[in-house]
Amino acid sequence: MKAYIPTGHPGRTVGLGEAPQPEPRADELLVKVDAYSVNRGETFLLEDPPPGWRPGKDVAGLVVQAAADGSGPAVGQRVVAHPPASGWAEYVAVPASAAARLPEQVTTVQAAALPLAGLTALRLLRAAGAVAGRRILLTGASGGVGHYVTELAAAAGAELTAVSRSAERGARLAGFGATVVPEVTDAAGPFDLVLESTGGRALPLALKRLVPRGEVIWFGQASREPVTLDFFDLLRGPVSATVRHFSYADCDRPPAADLRTLVRLVATGRLHPEIGLVADWRRTPDVLTDLRERRVRGNAVLTLS
Structure with missing residues (x-):
């Protein structure tokens, strides 16, 4: 599959390359990514990327393989998800406890802007x-x-x-x-x-x-x-x-529970993701530059479809 891989070069920190398609664990979903958003923290990590790490914590897409243990959303359902990493790719494995189903009122572009922030x-x-x-x-x-x-x-x-x-x-x-x-x-x-x-x-x-x-x-x-x-x-x-x-990761609740709350608030018009830029994912390296130089107000969302 195609995925963004850190280059280690300061001028262009990621490049589109090939990566193995994920093999989900029993408690993980396989999600076909439709959209992802970029966080400033990820741009900082790309300056000195950990070995083997690929960016991507905020994604939305379609479940193409359900968790083998029966937990989480089913095949064919659209979801918003918060994987530990590796979401800037065509497919990503996500813990079922970190994914929430999307109602029809919420687009994948809106949803991709939700998880970390x-x-x-x-x-x-x-x-x-x-x-x-x-x-x-x-x-x-x-x-x-x-x-x-x-x-x-x-x-x-x-x-x-x-x-x-x-x-x-x-x-x-x-x-x-x-x-x-x-x-x-x-x-x-x-x-x-x-x-x-x-x-x-x-x-x-x-x-x-x-x-x-x-x-x-x-x-x-x-x-x-x-x-x-x-x-x-x-x-x-x-x-x-x-x-x-305070650290957002210091929480006893699984991300899925809070993602469902965020999705419900968006679906009922009580929370409004601010999307400053929507672009094809092939523009990711340029969008990273725009984010670092603060030329994007709100979330930058990249789409694969």
Whole structure:
């Protein structure tokens, strides 16, 4: 089968080549991929790819071989899936516990934009607890996770301030009910909760805007700059503030359960994937360049059909 394989070259990090068709385990489906989306984290991994690894965590397509143990969707059903890797290919093996059936209202292009960003947003808000009526500051709101967090939190009754340098992107977030500011320093506060995904200087600046006993949940470092916290700044800041790390993978629920929730929200018009680019999968290397240079707003989805 055809699949994208890391090249190890910085200028063109993947190339379309040949790979063996997957042989699913008893608890895995074989999915014929119709569409996949690209995550910024995958573009970072492609800079120094692990041996034997192929990219692809967000896919949608058709089940052509059901799990031998009888779990998961059946042959002929369209699914959205979150494999560990290797989804930028004609076929991918996916654990049945990481796939959810698609209703006819949801396209494979929409579905491909859901898994990593949608799962992160859903689980992040679950970790934060009840958000209705709480004042929340969200940094790094221009990304896919920020989009989903904004829509879900605002719909749940949060008083959300989103940090986005892009005026175009900010208008989209404001449409969900968020107050949008270009920098953390422009956020008035104080806030009960900060959801921080930028790293660098953003985290200590956000920490200063907490109420006493407020909380920062740190779930990313999009700036790729390390965070430095000054202990004396902490003493002069909010009383008994908490900084907590979050990983979307640290969850007892299988991805399928949360994927079904995301699909249901899309099907009922309560969640709207933002698709910034749809292109033929042969354009993947060029799309990766566009993503790294931030020329794509929202998800980039590549289609095989």
